[in-house]
Amino acid sequence: MEKTLSIIKPDAVKKGVIGKIIDRFESNNLRVAGMKKIQLSRADAEAFYAVHKERGFFGELVDFMISGPVVVIALEGEDAMTKNRELMGATNPKEAKPGTIRADFADSIDANAVHGSDSVENAAVEIAFFFSQRELS
Ligand code: ATP
Ligand code: MG
Numbered sequence: 505m506e507k508t509l510s511i512i513k514p515d516a517v518k519k520g521v522i523g524k525i526i527d528r529f530e531s532n533n534l535r536v537a538g539m540k541k542i543q544l545s546r547a548d549a550e551a552f553y554a555v556h557k558e559r560g561f562f563g564e565l566v567d568f569m570i571s572g573p574v575v576v577i578a579l580e581g582e583d584a585m586t587k588n589r590e591l592m593g594a595t596n597p598k599e600a601k602p603g604t605i606r607a608d609f610a611d612s613i614d615a616n617a618v619h620g621s622d623s624v625e626n627a628a629v630e631i632a633f634f635f636s637q638r639e640l641s
Contacts (some may be wrong), residue, residue, distance in 0.1 A: 512639035515615035538578035
């Protein structure tokens with residue numbers, strides 16, 4: 505079974521929609537294999553989003569990701585990476601299809617409710633970044 509990483513970002517945690525977002529996953533055959541609520545340090549966020557460090561929005565992205573706790577979730581299911589990206593919707597919530605997580609819960613391109621791995625290879629790296637083997641089942 506394929507795995508992918510989801511992060512419920514600080515805006516969605518503050519809004520109190522953790523449960524509603526997890527329901528989207530479970531209702532679409534994505535199983536929670538691992539989950540925890542954590543406060544990222546600046547070093548954590550910089551390392552996690554290192555691929556974007558040359559982008560103009562990197563500083564804002566890191567500031568936003570450490571602005572409050574996040575929920576990190578390892579999801580498992582058939583085509584989990586692609587399915588999660590479909591459920592999330594476009595990066596900019598204004599462009600996200602109706603019924604997607606970002607269309608329903610996100611406010612802006614910065615505060616866009618969720619992260620999702622963008623390839624199966626990156627998913628493995630991202631899951632290992634947050635979870636030890638004993639935290640996954
Ligand atoms: P994520 O990686 O968080 O799942 P994504 O894969 O849809 O989002 P990326 O291109 O990987 O989008 O960008 C990472 C994050 O950086 C986005 O979720 C968004 O919050 C922020 N971001 C991306 N593009 C911009 C932009 N043009 N202006 C401001 N923030 C941006
Ligand atoms: Mg991305």
